[in-house]
Amino acid sequence: MSYAAVDVIRAKRDGAVLSDAQIDWVVDAYTRGLVAEEQMAALAMAIFLNGMSASETARWTRAMVRSGERLSLDVGRPTVDKHSTGGVGDKITLPLAPLVAACGAAVPQLSGRGLGHTGGTLDKLESIPGWRAQLSVDEVVAQLRSVGAVICAATSGLAPADRKLYALRDVTGTVESVPLIASSIMSKKIAEGASALVLDVKVGSGAFMKSLERARELASALVSIGVSHGLAVRALLTDMSVPLGRAVGNAVEVEESVEVLRGGGPADVVELTVALAREMLAAVGISADPAAVLASGEAYEVWARMIRAQGGDPSAPLARGAHRHVVVAEEDGYLTALDAYAVGVAAWRLGAGRARKEDPVQAGAGVLCLVKPGEPVSAGQPLLELYTDTPDAVAGALDALAGGYAVGEAPVPAGPLVISTVQG
Template identity: 75%
Template sequence: MSAFAAVDVIRVKRDGGTLSDEQIDWVIDAYTRGDVAEEQMSALAMAIFLRGMTSAEISRWTHAMIASGERLSLAVSRPTVDKHSTGGVGDKITLPLAPLVAACGAAVPQLSGRGLGHTGGTLDKLESIPGWRASLSTSDIQSQLEDVGAVVCAATSGLAPADKKLYALRDVTSTVESIPLIASSIMSKKIAEGASGLVLDVKFGSGAFMKTLDQARSLASALTSIGADHGVPTTALLTDMNVPLGRAVGNAVEVAESVEVLQGGGPADVVALTLALAREMLALAGLDVDPAAVLASGEAYEVWCRMISAQGGDPSAPLPTPAHVHTVVAPSSGVLASLDAYAVGVAAWRLGAGRARKEDPVQAAAGILCLAKPGDTVTAGDPLLELHTDTPDAVPAALAALEGGFTIADSAPEPGPIVVETIRAEV
């Protein structure tokens, strides 16, 4: 590979030019090895943030990040398919979805992350189950996929190490919101996992990273294009995240709600989105199975129990309960017209369900139960929200986050569909 000077690569993008494949390959490799300094990559990230990238540049940038580490080879007897969500409030869908799709005959290698800010992390939720462990070796992942059909765990250290460095850098240089950098970050890890198909849940709205449908559509288009370029059939669902998903927001409370879904109950919106994503995953896996019938049969719950047990957890153990519960009541009678996902997410975070920095601990029992959702009729004094925490001193800050976060009126607008649009990319 030809060597370049980092300052020359930065200048090309600063001036609105297009980086060559060779420049991209070199700068990612050199940055991973430490030959490109943090301040130089910071400048390049800001230039990309301001100038953007062509689809060809984004695809090559993703390729270079994949090449910075290992790529899992999932030699299992089932078709492999994965799912990724861009993050939301109450988004526990991975928990019922992975065992459901496995119960339908696919293998689901779900390498997940932790929460930061107002959006929760799948690993944080699962770690509220006594004994459950997030870290697995590559051989553990392989054998569990073959035996159980589903794995939800932390990414192995060898996957896309360039992305780990760049992700941390973007967080402190105000370049997180760049669609080229978001898309390549997501897809480098997902493609390196080795699944043969990928379904993306790209959320928009107050509780999502992308606030508007247009922004979500742009990101989904970039993500599916990268998948197609790398030979991975990819489908993106654009889903509404203006209202918390389900009634539970937090860690143990979301696990409990996920188990309800797997046992045939749970909130209608969680069930609907789980089934919508399952149908897309099964289509990519080439499996003609009705996930609704499998969910109703109880087979998915059986896979859940096996999946949790395989990772050291006790699926029958009681989940952690909070030391303190504070109830928010309706200030007047009427119809709950709105419940802002962002406000609820920030409140849950302040109660201890999330973290401000990646090294911060989280409380397993912290979270919020939404006892009413938009469209529900309420009477003054009725409980609306139940705040769970082990630190009562956190309640005032959570209540401050909820100020203006819900409205009670004479009526509520008709709810729209949770899945607004679908974008598919064929290979």
Template identity: 70%
Template sequence: MMNAVDVIRTKRDRQPLSDEQIDWVIDAYTRGVVADEQMSALAMAILLNGMTPREIARWTAAMIASGERLDLSSVARPTVDKHSTGGVGDKITLPLTPLVAACGAAVPQLSGRGLGHTGGTLDKLETIPGWRARISNAEFLRQLGDTGAVICAAGDELAPADRKLYALRDVTGTVEAIPLIASSIMSKKIAEGTSGLVLDVKVGSGAFMKDLDRARELARTMVELGTAHGVDTVALLTDMSVPLGLKIGNALEVEESLEVLAGGGPADVVELTLALAREMLALAKIDVDPEKALRDGRAMDAWRAMISAQGGDPDAPLAQAPVTETVLAGESGVLATLDAYQVGVAAWRLGAGRARKEDPVSAGAGIVIHRKPGDRVEAGDVLLELRADDENRLAGAHEALKNAWTIGTAGAAPSLILEKIHA
């Protein structure tokens, strides 16, 4: 007979968990037999003592087995997905999903909501009037076959063990455990049923992983997990020391995504969208240039079809925050740095993000960036434009932005794509 205390002691004493222990504890926790305080102790032991590749693979498999696994075999197109570990201004899923669909693949994108300084894809799309995040499995499969593009919330039966454990990690100081991060992400993506997966692992102040070595370890772990479960998986390590794009916030990031789909948009957003699209199409074995699909309007057509299929009005005006205030440069020179984390916290305080999962978010709140590192600025130039529904939120944003940038005699935008990791 298994019991939670023995499993905790094994990992506490720096011993590997057996396959049987892992299978039992995940199943028992999902059913409520293992209490939250017991799983909290085990999660802390994993954070402190780590897991072997075998343990991580078995833990991931057990989380997948806790619920249903979608069957995408009825979808005629090759299936490929992308996952980002999150950052500031990271709206790439929005233009990327219809772009890759326009090139002939099917993209089953199960997305989440924002928490803290990072934005959530579902929060952004919900600023489009009528758009629904929750759809049934039947609707999901039908839309994937018809349009090739779906962005929606994961169903309750997809890796339910992960949903319980994710919430627990958030309140027990165990979010940073690489085995638990990797298994959390990959259990959902593997259960989703996609054949190929491209991971965008962010590195820098605005990312979950601040350190390149730890980001590399996480990426390698996830690539190995995907490959072991029959999902062709590659990862790009990308910079998140500077906010991505020029607009931070829910409706603001939809606006910027539409600019990209119309053939414009900021250079960094376009660069990363195309880089990820090329990796996804390579996994799907589709020899098409995604840049042409942006230029000729096919990607925008796929966007409109995707939004309409989930009840959204692609022509409806987006929310605008009524309160605006500018942040000015105090001296002349070259903008040398602009800290992604501080800008993200400021946008959160303006109302674009949430502190708890149940908190509401503002559709129109956020920040418009007028200068990026490498740009020349003069004293009095606008660096940032703050937007909020309530002027009382401005003070907190200004506090978050203290020392968020430096102006010097030289500066340059950092390299966006740092490394590629594959099996």
């Protein structure tokens, strides 16, 4: 059955529940280029404003999966994946995938690029000289068998509807829609063929879900979709009010991830990496201790093999923006606030992210958070280092940071990094 795209747009604009047939048609027609970009942009905005029922979201996800192929991952190990809803300084995938592989699972991590003020895993890894994101299905399977972990772009045949819509949402102000987020995430994860999935649903100023209520809504939607497709799935709600770690950008986040894999790195990055690894291993019945494996250096060896397998040089020096600007404390005291959203926008304006879907990113752009909330500072002490290859971008980054950090007389107690768990 065929429909007029404008009729589907009007139906959702007016708050109607789309039928299964309407959803199947519009997703398929958009994938094949029969629905124009501006029409899908209008429909995405209507969905953003009026939402979708659980049944609509499930059907939209099914249609996205059916727009392409589904992988069969028979690689001799249990397969488990992780997905984050996006944060600032969220480089967790980089140390996590090799860590879980070092513990005995296979991790098919199909990742994306930067979305709004949040960083993209592929953008980060492409700062490594020679590393490539695009792999064939055969290459993905072969690397999972030989290395145990792969981080790459979705293959061209995997959920092509999502690939088009993902890029469109980024530039049309429709990123934060729960149905569109849930269907985007789960369509790729279901199509990739892993047997289990752990979700890191961020909540706070630097996340797309600003409130705990909205984050819980998204986590529940994700888990529900996964369970309905026979996937073992659980979600962690984690704090994203402060940047994760001290590095925000592309190459700088790779450097910090390597520190973690070598047994060091910021405590919050280590904590979340290990917490997610425990959930992933439990989901596939592996009893290894990820904290011990991380400390042993085995995960770094898997990292090095994973990078080499995709053409990268794990020992190559990484880019750093040619222009450096330092933000200093104006008084003595303690850093009491460091807003994740402000830092994320600053890094984006410095060149670490993109304003339009076709924009390039700078490998060496970003922000180093030299001081984190709770730590003491003295007047004149550097708080933040800004890096970019375009010095004119610094003014915009400083505007983004205005009011995004504060120094007070006493430290403010930090809340938990992992807030709660949602299970199917």
